[in-house]
Structure formats: structure tokens, C-alpha cells
Amino acid sequence: MRAHQLDYGPRDALLVVDMQNDFCEGGALAVAGGNALVAGINAEIAAAHRAGALVVATRDWHPVDHVSFAHRGGPWPVHCVQDTEGAAFHPDLRLPAATIRVSKATAFDADAYSGFDGTGLAGYLRDRGIGRVIVCGLALDVCVRATVLDARREGFDTVLLESLSAAVDPDSMAACRREFADAGAEVRP
Ligand SMILES: [Zn+2]
Secondary structure, eight states: OOSSOOOOOTTEEEEEEOOBGGGSTTSTTOOTTSGGGHHHHHHHHHHHHHTTOEEEEEEEOBOTTOTTBGGGTOSBOSOOBTTSGGGSBOTTOOOOTTOEEEEEOOSTTOOOOSTTTTTOHHHHHHHTTOOEEEEEEEOIIIIIHHHHHHHHHTTOEEEEEEEEEEOSSGGGHHHHHHHHHHHTOEEEO
16 A cells, blocks of 8 residues: 555645445455555545545446446446445545535446546536646546546646556556556556
């Protein structure tokens, strides 16, 4: 686990991606190592909050029979159905009251991996004067990856906290790191 948190300021937004029950051990689409991230992410949230940074928590928030589910021809088992226990944030995740919650992939017919996809988040962060986005959460090679790349596309300085993220396929990490470097995102171990 990381011993020190990043230095945060009021122009920073910490994006905690999809720390939901279904993506942690015991969930419908569990990522190995998900539960173990919670303590470190809580420390990061606390540091960001203390420094006046924005804390944003994204969540996968699907209708029943969402297009990404296997029985609809999609790649994933049923997961993160709106208002179910599986879609709830991890019970030990400590989100300050002021946390901005962002729900994504809420339409029947479209999936969204990135916290910026169809949510209006980029414009909101710009309106709030945010210049740098710091990303952690699940899953590194899916929704975290898409969120990091979109953050760069939207012109934010972007930092990925790699030790506060876990991948569905750990073998994909080398390719992800290359993509992040090519996009100009900083990867902190
Ligand atoms: Zn999903």
C-alpha cells in the first residue's frame, strides 16, 4: 500500500471509479484485489478532502436487461443493476458528504466505461476550476483506463494511482501503461 498520499489542492479532483460491491470479491463481476484497495483509497479521499480538492465517485448504474449483459449479447454477466446491493458502493468506502456522485451507463442501449462518457462530467469539472484529475478504483484495464484516457482528451492533467487500482486481466497492464504514457497521463506506482 502507498505510504504517502498525493499533494492535493483546490484545483484537483480525485475520481474514485466504480468502487461497487459487484466489482469487489463476492460480487457479480469481481476484480481480484478490489476489496484490498478500500483502505488506501479512503486515505487518499481523506487527503484530497482535507486539502479542498473535489472528490468524485463514479458508479456503473445499469437498468435491468442492459445491453452489456450476456443475455443481451453483451460481454459481461449481469452487474450493477440500479438500486441493487451489487450496485452500492463498497460498505467500507468512506465518502465525504460533499462527494459528487456520477452514475454512468444508465441507458438500456448503450454502455459507458468512462466516467466522462455521457455524464457531462468534463464541463462540470471545468466550471469548478479543476485542472488536474487523479484517478483510482476499478477496473484498471476497463473503466479506469477509459476514464484516464478521456480525462487527457478533455485536456485535464491526469494522474493514475496504479497501486489504488486493480485490473480484470493483470496481463493487460503493460499495454495500458503504454497507452497512458502515449496519452500524456502520469502513472504513479
Ligand atoms: Zn457495466
